[in-house]
Amino acid sequence: MRFATILDVATARAAGVPDAVADLVLPHGTPGEAIASIVPGNPLAEDWVCPLDLPGDLLIAWSGTMADELFADDPRTWMAAGHERFEAFCDDVRDPLADAGRRLCFRPHARHVLSDPQGTLDFLRRREGEPFGLALSPVDLLLPSMLTDAEDHFTRILDFMIPRADLLLIEDATPLDSDEEIDEAMSSVPFGAGVLPGPALREAVSTRLREDAWVVVKPADLPAATAWRHGDDPA
Numbered sequence: 001m002r003f004a005t006i007l008d009v010a011t012a013r014a015a016g017v018p019d020a021v022a023d024l025v026l027p028h029g030t031p032g033e034a035i036a037s038i039v040p041g042n043p044l045a046e047d048w049v050c051p052l053d054l055p056g057d058l059l060i061a062w063s064g065t066m067a068d069e070l071f072a073d074d075p076r077t078w079m080a081a082g083h084e085r086f087e088a089f090c091d092d093v094r095d096p097l098a099d100a101g102r103r104l105c106f107r108p109h110a111r112h113v114l115s116d117p118q119g120t121l122d123f124l125r126r127r128e129g130e131p132f133g134l135a136l137s138p139v140d141l142l143l144p145s146m147l148t149d150a151e152d153h154f155t156r157i158l159d160f161m162i163p164r165a166d167l168l169l170i171e172d173a174t175p176l177d178s179d180e181e182i183d184e185a186m187s188s189v190p191f192g193a194g195v196l197p198g199p200a201l202r203e204a205v206s207t208r209l210r211e212d213a214w215v216v217v218k219p220a221d222l223p224a225a226t227a228w229r230h231g232d233d234p235a
Contacts, residue, residue, distance in 0.1 A: 001205060001229060003028040004035055004167075004214045005222060022054055025167070025216055035214055036060050036105070036135075036167065042070050044085050044113070050093075052100040058166060059097075060135045063106045063114035064089070071111055071185065078115065086113040090132065097131040105133040105166045109140045116141060117156045124164055136161050137169035139196050144175040144184045147195060154197055158204035168209060169216045170225055172196040191221040191228070198228060 007024045025036040034055035041048050044064030066082045067074035076082050097104055108114040114123060138157045146153055172194035173186040192198060217225040
């Protein structure tokens with residue numbers, strides 16, 4: 001199991017990367033060059049840009065949405081308009097990515113074009129041999145209304161998506177606690193404090209994650225993730 005952690009833009013600049021424009025994924029525990037750059041924003045927006053000279057061979061981005069806000073609910077995202085724009089985007093960036101020796105790993109989300117295991121796997125099969133991959137954070141695929149069937153959702157995610165992942169992002173979440181009238185959403189919490197099933201995840205990582213894939217955790221979650229890696233469930 002290869003562990004990596006995330007260096008945010010501000011920290012990267014403070015650490016001597018003055019032109020940092022994206023969060024970086026770095027190997028944990030030993031000095032080394034960046035594995036990947038996390039490119040923010042919505043790839044389906046007309047003003048989205050992704051420099052191809054960012055650190056690391058891998059680039060991580062959302063698959064995108066037709067909504068004006070990145071995580072807003074817009075049914076067009078899952079209809080023909082959203083999928084056609086996404087496929088056109090992939091066609092446009094395929095050759096530049098290959099020429100630059102970069103691989104673009106999409107991070108699925110329940111409100112984006114790649115929103116579930118089946119659709120994501122179908123995309124990867126269609127694009128086999130092209131410079132696209134998978135950055136998987138299992139909790140990103142759940143919304144609060146799905147939590148009554150969370151075990152079934154996680155089973156499909158861990159069984160079928162983890163074997164295809166280039167990077168596994170261990171992040172935890174819980175339903176957003178707010179009195180405001182807002183769209184249902186999940187809120188990030190420390191690893192072990194949310195809905196992510198630690199034992200099932202560890203079993204999937206040990207039996208189904210590719211040896212060359214990276215397990216990525218936030219710096220604040222490193223102690224809990226390190227204990228988890230050695231067999232202790234997170235608190």
